[in-house]
Amino acid sequence: MAQMKFMCDAERCIECNGCVTACKNANDVEWGIQRRRVVTLNDGEADEMSISVACMHCDDAPCMAVCPTDCFYKTDDGIVLHDKDLCIGCGYCLYACPFGAPQFPQQDAFGERGKMDKCTFCAGGPAESKEEEYEKYGSNRIAEGKLPLCAEMCSTKALLAGDAQDVADIFRQRVVHRGHKDGAWSNNPQASADNLAYDAAHKG
Amino acid sequence: MNLLTAQAPGGVPRSGKGLALGICRFMLVALALVLSLGFTQVAAAQADPDREMTTAAPGITADQWRQVRSGETGPNYRDSRADSNYSLINSSGETWREIRNRWVSPFGLIAVFGMAALIALFYFIVGRKELEAPRTGRLLLRWTLMKRALHWTVATLFIILALTGMTLLFGKFVFRPLFGDGIWAWMIAATKVLHNYLGPIFGILLVILLVSLIKDNIPKKHDWVWFKKGGGMIGKKHVDAGFANGGEKAWYWLLATVGILVIASGFVLDFPNFDQSRDTMQWANIIHAVGALGLTAISLGHIYIGTLGTEGALEGMTMGYVDETWAKEHHNLWYEEVKDQTLSEQEVAARKSSGGSSEPSATRTS
Numbered sequence: 328m329a330q331m332k333f334m335c336d337a338e339r340c341i342e343c344n345g346c347v348t349a350c351k352n353a354n355d356v357e358w359g360i361q362r363r364r365v366v367t368l369n370d371g372e373a374d375e376m377s378i379s380v381a382c383m384h385c386d387d388a389p390c391m392a393v394c395p396t397d398c399f400y401k402t403d404d405g406i407v408l409h410d411k412d413l414c415i416g417c418g419y420c421l422y423a424c425p426f427g428a429p430q431f432p433q434q435d436a437f438g439e440r441g442k443m444d445k446c447t448f449c450a451g452g453p454a455e456s457k458e459e460e461y462e463k464y465g466s467n468r469i470a471e472g473k474l475p476l477c478a479e480m481c482s483t484k485a486l487l488a489g490d491a492q493d494v495a496d497i498f499r500q501r502v503v504h505r506g507h508k509d510g511a512w513s514n515n516p517q518a519s520a521d522n523l524a525y526d527a528a529h530k531g
Numbered sequence: 532m533n534l535l536t537a538q539a540p541g542g543v544p545r546s547g548k549g550l551a552l553g554i555c556r557f558m559l560v561a562l563a564l565v566l567s568l569g570f571t572q573v574a575a576a577q578a579d580p581d582r583e584m585t586t587a588a589p590g591i592t593a594d595q596w597r598q599v600r601s602g603e604t605g606p607n608y609r610d611s612r613a614d615s616n617y618s619l620i621n622s623s624g625e626t627w628r629e630i631r632n633r634w635v636s637p638f639g640l641i642a643v644f645g646m647a648a649l650i651a652l653f654y655f656i657v658g659r660k661e662l663e664a665p666r667t668g669r670l671l672l673r674w675t676l677m678k679r680a681l682h683w684t685v686a687t688l689f690i691i692l693a694l695t696g697m698t699l700l701f702g703k704f705v706f707r708p709l710f711g712d713g714i715w716a717w718m719i720a721a722t723k724v725l726h727n728y729l730g731p732i733f734g735i736l737l738v739i740l741l742v743s744l745i746k747d748n749i750p751k752k753h754d755w756v757w758f759k760k761g762g763g764m765i766g767k768k769h770v771d772a773g774f775a776n777g778g779e780k781a782w783y784w785l786l787a788t789v790g791i792l793v794i795a796s797g798f799v800l801d802f803p804n805f806d807q808s809r810d811t812m813q814w815a816n817i818i819h820a821v822g823a824l825g826l827t828a829i830s831l832g833h834i835y836i837g838t839l840g841t842e843g844a845l846e847g848m849t850m851g852y853v854d855e856t857w858a859k860e861h862h863n864l865w866y867e868e869v870k871d872q873t874l875s876e877q878e879v880a881a882r883k884s885s886g887g888s889s890e891p892s893a894t895r896t897s
Contacts, residue, residue: 368607412716422812423627
């Protein structure tokens with residue numbers, strides 16, 4: 328089976344927030360929740376860099392390990408999904424998640440958290456009917472043979488989604504291209520220090 | 532050039548050939564200049580990748596990733612999510628997970644069930660502590676109705692909170708496979724609501740209880756002796772104790788320190804609407820779990836000694852009065868202070884029927 332992964336090429340991300348909008352649109356995410364976010368480091372400086380972040384569908388997912396209700400499960404495609412019927416809004420997945428992916432609607436008193444919402448890799452979630460699935464988790468594009476809309480709509484193809492092997496292959500090609508001296512797109516001192524990409528380009 | 536030839540006769544009709552040629556030359560030179568500039572630029576770009584690297588957007592350096600990992604966010608950090616105060620990577624999350632899942636969970640379970648096992652063992656080997664002398668039938672007021680009501684409310688809440696708290700930590704291993712998803716979903720949701728709403732009530736009542744009992748629980752010199760003699764178990768002789776003995780005082784001060792920590796950390800977790808950070812809640816969770824599991828384990832000792840373990844102890848907390856013999860044997864210093872205030876069973880019954888709880892507040896002094 329496939330092992331689905333996201334990967335954001337930070338050297339390509341232009342902070343357009345198209346992925347954020349695409350996600351909200353594809354999944355009809357409720358008000359106040361934003362499954363994907365774009366983080367910009369050193370905004371306005373010469374070394375500014377942006378990266379799009381959402382649930383990364385970890386192999387060893389911390390959210391799954393700490394959930395008191397055991398509401399998380401992993402699909403055969405390696406996608407981490409959760410059952411909103413079991414979620415009690417304790418917030419533990421948020422404490423554990425490295426990417427700040429879990430979010431909680433706050434409609435109740437005392438800041439009590441509602442049922443957790445996070446990126447589903449556009450794979451929906453457990454439900455009786457398609458309508459219920461859409462209502463609770465958003466669209467199930469994976470079932471239709473499509474990839475997550477955020478990556479599909481990324482204008483610079485910074486955000487990649489798909490089988491880990493395919494994503495890795497695409498990224499490796501980019502690194503090889505950038506690492507080539509005439510490519511001139513990477514100034515990564517580490518890359519030029521170990522010269523891996525450069526060597527690969529010359530051997531290839 | 533077509534444009535030039537067309538313009539020359541029209542634009543400058545009487546200037547002659549010389550001027551037209553001059554303009555023509557000027558245009559040619561200008562064109563050559565522009566073209567050559569373009570060519571040199573393209574040539575420079577193709578020939579010198581190192582120079583282009585200096586003008587291209589720089590890549591991401593190891594230092595930047597190190598900064599990300601540290602979780603520090605400078606003034607030029609942006610997050611497109613509304614109201615987000617998250618760093619890019621929550622690296623303390625894994626630490627929290629390790630502490631909670633590897634240490635707190637298993638050792639909490641060992642502490643609580645280990646304590647229960649030890650108490651059971653103690654009961655079967657040593658057995659119940661009976662009164663040595665026969666009861667005199669004369670009674671002493673030990674706990675006023677107010678304090679009893681407070682104690683039992685706090686005790687009930689404590690037990691509910693301990694059970695729901697342990698369900699939050701261990702329930703998924705037991706009840707989900709046992710009952711199935713339907714019942715488990717309902718059960719764990721109720722568990723969280725009970726825990727989160729009864730918690731603050733417990734906190735407030737425990738503070739009131741602690742304040743009302745502080746006078747009886749100031750540590751004294753004889754409490755140290757009490758501990759050295761193991762509460763009378765070493766040497767098989769009665770040890771001095773005031774209204775509260777050394778063990779009771781230790782339980783009091785555990786609640787007054789660890790208990791308050793558990794309550795404070797509970798409030799941090801229960802009300803996430805005060806912008807406290809994830810890191811704060813991670814630590815609050817660890818403090819809460821360690822403190823609460825510890826208190827739960829020790830509370831089993833308190834419950835055992837107060838009920839099964841000691842003859843005559845429970846009636847003080849249920850009826851309010853204890854037998855003179857019990858007071859003499861377990862709290863001799865207190866007995867010396869109040870021995871002239873003993874009542875017969877009839878007098879106690881008369882008091883209770885006349886005024887319910889009414890008893891003179893001066894019946895006992897600390």
